[in-house]
Amino acid sequence: MEPIAISAASDEERDWCAQLMAGTEPWITLRRNLEQCRAVCHNREYLLYVAHSGSEPCGFILMHRRGLASSPYITSIAVAEAFRGQAIGRRLLEFAEDLFRAEARNLFLCVSSFNARARTFYERNGYTPVGELKDYIIDGASEVLMHKRLRQP
Numbered sequence: 001m002e003p004i005a006i007s008a009a010s011d012e013e014r015d016w017c018a019q020l021m022a023g024t025e026p027w028i029t030l031r032r033n034l035e036q037c038r039a040v041c042h043n044r045e046y047l048l049y050v051a052h053s054g055s056e057p058c059g060f061i062l063m064h065r066r067g068l069a070s071s072p073y074i075t076s077i078a079v080a081e082a083f084r085g086q087a088i089g090r091r092l093l094e095f096a097e098d099l100f101r102a103e104a105r106n107l108f109l110c111v112s113s114f115n116a117r118a119r120t121f122y123e124r125n126g127y128t129p130v131g132e133l134k135d136y137i138i139d140g141a142s143e144v145l146m147h148k149r150l151r152q153p
Contacts, residue, residue, distance in 0.1 A: 002053045002054040003053075004051050004052065004053055004058070004088060004091050005051070005052045006049050006050070006051050006052070006061075006091065006092065006095045007049065007050060007052070008047075008048070008049055008050075009041075009048040009049060009050045009060065010050075011042075013048075013050045013057055013060075014038075014041045014042050014048060015038065015041070016050075016057050017037075017041045017048060017050065017057075017060040017062070017078070018034060018037040018038040018040075018041040018042075019034065019037075020060065020078050020080060021037040021040075021041065021076060021078055022034040022036075022037040024078060024081075025115065026112040026114065026115045026118070027076075029112070029114060029138070029141075030112065030137050030138060031138065040062065040075070040076075041062065045064065046062050046063065046064050046075060047062070047063045047064070047065065047099075048060060048061075048062050048063075049061050049063075049092070049095065051079075051088050051091060051092055053083060053086075053088075057080070058079060058080050058082075058083035058088055059077070059078060059079035059080060059083060059088045059089065059092055060076075060077070060078055060092070061074060061076070061077045061092040061093075061095065061096055062074070062075040062076040062077070063075060063096055063099075063100075065100075067108065068108045068145075071104055071105075071106045071107065071108055072096070072099075072100040072104050072106075072107050072108070073107075073108045073109065074093075074096055074107065074108070074109035075109075077089060077092055077093070077109075079092075089121060090125060093122075093125050097148070097150055100150060101150045101151055104150055105149060105150055105151055105152075105153065106147060106148070106149060106150060107147070107148050107150055108145060108146065108147050108148075109122065109127065109145075109146050110133070110143040110144060110145050110146065111143070111144050111146060112137075112141055112142075112143060112144075113132075113141050113142040113143070113144060114141050119144065119146075122146050123146075125148075126148050127146040127147060127148045128146060128147055128148070129144050129145065129146050129147075130145050130146065130147045131144070131145040132144050132145070133145065
């Protein structure tokens, strides 16, 4: 496995991220089509970083600096299928935590109730559930708000 490098997304990579998002879970179940994914991936209010294995994009993390109660929020994270199981998701989470640690005490994200694998991943990486939004995006499913303390006061 080649070393993983993480950098700000180029315009071409923003399209790659949108395609990855639209073609994988949980976004399929959440009924996010390609145009909706493109809109969020090209929105400059969000920070979008891409993980690369060599020169090939292999995952991304989309964040908002003041997404929840003036705290940073991870909007989306995804790893291309061929690269799963290689700790790229963990590297992307650590990148986000390092990015925000100096300016924020807390980091938040949501995980869909039907996405048990992702929830386990976040819990294994120190995130704890702090709330549930029932029927928030689609009927019959919740979004579980999760939190991690980045630094003490």
